[in-house]
Amino acid sequence: MKKRSLEKGENGFLTVLALFSLICLAASLRIFVKAPTLSGEGTMPLITSVILLAMSVMIRFEIRGCPRGWEKGLALGQKARELFHFLFPSAVGLIILYCLLYAVLLGLVGFPIATFAFLAGSMMTLNQARKGRALVISAVTLACILVLFQFIFKVQLL
Secondary structure (H helix, E strand, C coil): CCCCCCCHHHHHHHHHHHHHHHHHHHHHHHHHHHHCCCCCCCCCHHHHHHHHHHHHHHHHHCCCCCHHHHCCCHHHHHHHHHHHHCCCCCCHHHHHHHHHHHHHHHHHHHHHHHHHHHHHHHHHCCCCCCCCHHHHHHHHHHHHHHHHHHHHHCCCCC
């Protein structure tokens, strides 16, 4: 059987996953020691972190012999750039940036303005040909959200 080649970033992701599972294991052990019973609050996190660590180790052994074709001869900066483009194709990185900006704008300008800006910006980024339509759809969506939350759920958003 022919071994598959590694995907971009797979080796680094597995390393980060193994470190994360070790941290979770240490934290869950601290919780489990306080009440070491099967119905204790640390039992499920402990079992989950052990499984996560075991799977990380198993996958690490599985990919040991896999060829690392795409990484050979590339500088670290070039590897990082290729990995970024592989993980965040086209507008995905920009939409993530919009989400972060939306979270900041919520506290500064309030829900209606931040939500309209987020919706309109996202729609214009994903469909650049119809900017006017994106503005209208954003306004209608925002109006529906405001009506739904203020009159049906009785939550004040303004």
